[in-house]
Amino acid sequence: MGSGIAQVAAGAGHPVTLVDSRAGAADEAVSRIAAALDRLVARGRLGREEADAAVGRVTPHTTADMTTVPPVGLVIEAVVEHADVKRAIFRQLEAGQPATTVLATNTSSIDIDAITGDATTGHDAASHGGHSPAMARPGRVVGLHFFNPVPVMRLVEVIAGSASDPAVLDDVTALMRSWGKTPVRCTSTPGFIVNRVxxxxxxxxxxxxxxxxxxxxxxxxxxxGAGFRMGPFELTDLIGQDVNLAVGESVWHQTQEDPRYEPTDWQRDLVRSGRLGRKTGRGVFTYDGEDPNVPTDARPDEELAGRLVGGPLATDPVARTLAMLVNEGVDLVHRGEASAEDVDTAMRLGTNYPQGPFDWLAEIGADTVRRQLEELDHLYPGGRYRPSEGL
Known part of the structure; x- marks a missing residue:
């Protein structure tokens, strides 16, 4: 993620300091950027001089002490998804960078206030297992959540913590557009837009x-058959069952274990047994053929699939899924955490869905979605299928 973000920033004309704590890691990242740009040159998509200039704008810097990072206008942190680690880094960045520097985190699911320790919302460091005091200037801290591969994926979620300065949010949103990205805005709700919906x-x-x-x-x-580029099982095998489960667990815990987001024991069992997907050769499916990306045991029952779709709601994968996706999108907007336009844009660009939840809502209708959820809630009581008040 870090080298991909650096490649995009350098390609947009910015001098970039690429930082890692491990000796040699930053140099390796510069080499990866150079190789990626060489491939674009070979395909005729980038000029040789332009590629060389972009690589020349990236300076590797090895340190575990973020106070030694040279002064910059924007820092984008892309370290491990662990709040304590991020908090420590941001305290060092605050001490070492000018007061005007914007500090951004590429977190995919951690609350921005958990990183800043913003005491105004009760998100102090102690409540999150750390011991660092709240940052002195949380207004300059925002989330910039990129998607992999960064040079290819257009979407960036611009995340506002409770103390983020609106002017800073506007500035980084404009900056992302200047990088050729499509920014969407949301508050620091668990999972933000894409990983929540x-x-x-x-x-x-x-x-x-x-x-x-x-x-x-x-x-x-x-x-x-409903237009999704990949099914949920082949997609989680590609993502990694452990990675997908970790995001699900994070959203569930951050929502006070709301039954809407509770991960399944079915997926937990996959992870416990080491069936993590393509990277381990076995996940939901098995990948032991000539092409390691193609499962050898995925044999769908076409007759059954055709019979389920359009049949009873409880056994219709498409109707159940769409009702829940619409409910999530509507609920996010109902809580004032994002706009309907940004939710649809995020889901189309961030997950390659054929359309967004509000597009489906317009087709299916709020009354139908609500009735479907009420039926599911009756069949499976417990709160997972409760309709959003926004419906």
Whole structure:
């Protein structure tokens, strides 16, 4: 992520200091950037002089002490997803950078206030397991959540902590546009837009398989038939079952273990058994053929997939999934955490969905979605399927 962000920034004309604590890591990242730009030159998508100039703007810097990082206008942190580590880094950055420097985190799910220790909302460091005091200038701290691969993916979520300065948010939003990105804005809600709204895409499929309604390959086929580029099982095998589960657990815990977001024991069992997906050769599917990216045991039942879609709600992978995706998008906007336009943009660009939740809402209708959720809530009581007040 860090080298991808650096590549985009350097390509936009900025001098970039690329920092890592491990000896040699920053130099390796510069080499990766150079190789990536060489491939673009070979394909005729970038000029040789332009590529060489971009690489020349990147300076590697090795240190574990962020107070030694040279003064810059914007810092983008892309370290491990651990709040304590990020808090420590941001305290050092605050001490070492000028007061005008914008400090951004590339976190995919951690609360911005948990990083700044903003006492105005009760998110002090102690409540999050750390011992650092609240930052003196939390207004200059924002989230800039990029998506992999950074040079290719257009979406950037611009995240506002409770103390983030509106002018700073406007500035970084404009900067992302100047980098050729499509920024969307949201508050620091658990999972932000993409990782929050996408939870049902995985969760409904896993629950249906656990119930014995269909096998994973058949559920994937049904959802691909509805326009999704990949089914939930092949997608989580690509992401990594452990990575996908970790994000789900984070959202669940940050929402005070709301049943809407509770991860499934079905996926937890996959992770416990080491079936993490393509990277381990086995996840939901097995990857032991000539092409390690193609499963050898994904054999969908086309007749069953066709029968389930359009059938009873409880056994229809498409209807269940869309009702829940719409509910999540509506709820996010109802709480004032994002706009409907940004939710649709984020889900199309961040997850390659064929359309956004509000596009589906316009097609299906709020009354129908609400009735579907009420039916599911009756069949599976406990709160997971409660309709948003926004419906």
């Amino acid at each position: 996408a939870r049902p895409f995985y969760g409904e499929a896993q629950r249906m398989v656990a119930e014995g309604i269909a096998d994973p390959a058949t559920v994937d086929l049904a959802l691909r």
